[in-house]
Amino acid sequence: MTQYIALDVHCAFIEMAVVDGRGRVVRRERIATTIPGIEMLLEAIPRPRWLTFEEGPMSGWLYRHLRNLVDKLVVCDARRNRLVSKDSDKDDPIDAEKLALLLRGGFLKEVHQAESLERAIFKQHVGLYHDSVRGRVRMANMILAQFRRFGIFSSEREMLDAEQRAALLRRLPCQGLLREDIETLWRTYVAHWEQEDQMRERLVQQARREPMIRQFVEVPGIAWIRAATFFAYVDTPWRFSSKQALWKYAGIGLERSHSGAGPTQVHVAQYANRRLRGVLLGAAKTVIGKRDSPFYDQYKDWTQEKGILAGNARRNVARSLAATLWGMWKNGREYRPQLVGPGGEMADKLASVT
Numbered sequence: 001m002t003q004y005i006a007l008d009v010h011c012a013f014i015e016m017a018v019v020d021g022r023g024r025v026v027r028r029e030r031i032a033t034t035i036p037g038i039e040m041l042l043e044a045i046p047r048p049r050w051l052t053f054e055e056g057p058m059s060g061w062l063y064r065h066l067r068n069l070v071d072k073l074v075v076c077d078a079r080r081n082r083l084v085s086k087d088s089d090k091d092d093p094i095d096a097e098k099l100a101l102l103l104r105g106g107f108l109k110e111v112h113q114a115e116s117l118e119r120a121i122f123k124q125h126v127g128l129y130h131d132s133v134r135g136r137v138r139m140a141n142m143i144l145a146q147f148r149r150f151g152i153f154s155s156e157r158e159m160l161d162a163e164q165r166a167a168l169l170r171r172l173p174c175q176g177l178l179r180e181d182i183e184t185l186w187r188t189y190v191a192h193w194e195q196e197d198q199m200r201e202r203l204v205q206q207a208r209r210e211p212m213i214r215q216f217v218e219v220p221g222i223a224w225i226r227a228a229t230f231f232a233y234v235d236t237p238w239r240f241s242s243k244q245a246l247w248k249y250a251g252i253g254l255e256r257s258h259s260g261a262g263p264t265q266v267h268v269a270q271y272a273n274r275r276l277r278g279v280l281l282g283a284a285k286t287v288i289g290k291r292d293s294p295f296y297d298q299y300k301d302w303t304q305e306k307g308i309l310a311g312n313a314r315r316n317v318a319r320s321l322a323a324t325l326w327g328m329w330k331n332g333r334e335y336r337p338q339l340v341g342p343g344g345e346m347a348d349k350l351a352s353v354t
Helices: 035-045 059-069 083-088 092-105 117-148 160-170 178-205 211-216 225-234 242-249 274-290 292-304 310-331 346-353
Strands: 003-009 013-019 027-032 049-054 072-076 254-257 263-268
Touching: 003 092, 013 092, 013 242, 027 035, 027 092, 035 059, 035 211, 049 059, 049 092, 059 072, 059 117, 072 092, 117 178, 117 225, 160 178, 178 225, 211 225, 211 310, 225 310, 242 254, 242 310, 274 292, 274 310, 292 310
Parallel strands: 003 049, 049 072
Antiparallel strands: 003 013, 013 027, 254 263
16 A cells, blocks of 8 residues: 655654555654655655655755655645645644645646756756846846936946946935945945856856757857756756647746636736746847847748737747757757748747647
């Protein structure tokens, strides 16, 4: 009889519940959050044993250490576990029991985890780089907002030049406290900019070592950062059963809802990887602006010949880019422009999706 094990994970301790094949709770434990302690408990539970815990900051660490100790390991999406979060009483032991019951019933949505430590670290670095970009943009917007309070309108580009920064300061009211505050914000902005530049350099350096990323950058609109982001967050092409599944994960696919005799509603997937969506939509905007690639030919055909709205056509280009990268990775082949244009194998399929 299969044993279904669930862990409710915290920094200091882990609450464990074990449910048998009949749905009965056969064991409860509270243990310290240490790998040796968890391993000892798991090995004391007879096989076959299945294990689950929710996606979180420690899920990758637990996955890499525990996956070989169980017959099946499911890192699940906490957002989908409505029974745990909404049903009746709630505390750690109850949450662990409900999670084990959901695992037994097959109701958990699995969250993909990187198989190796190296790949997990690379993905973390990609995420930290995007966080540093976000921090730099946030600081720039904060400084520009302070200048607008005094009727001074500028751009982030002007803040990078020392002479232009001095000129902006001279336009402020002659108040020492105000100028000191702006100079403090500027020092923080420069630190963000330097950090971003260093992290970008390390990211590109690491990306050049990956053969697949070197192939990705041959695709129009995909430079090193976008290629590395796609590589890190997709991790393996085999996790997706179809292009449509990849599109939904990236936030550029469509979801349909229908009930009774009502109309079918179609909308873009809401719960998605935002960084991957930004990379693909940004790449689509780049290739459309350059007008010298088969992806632009697709865009022109969809907007001028088929009458598709510009926004939908741009999303179609993003889908085409994602499908191209995914196909290259899955089939181990180089970029082939002849498969992309209006007469390519993807054009009619994408037009029917819109």
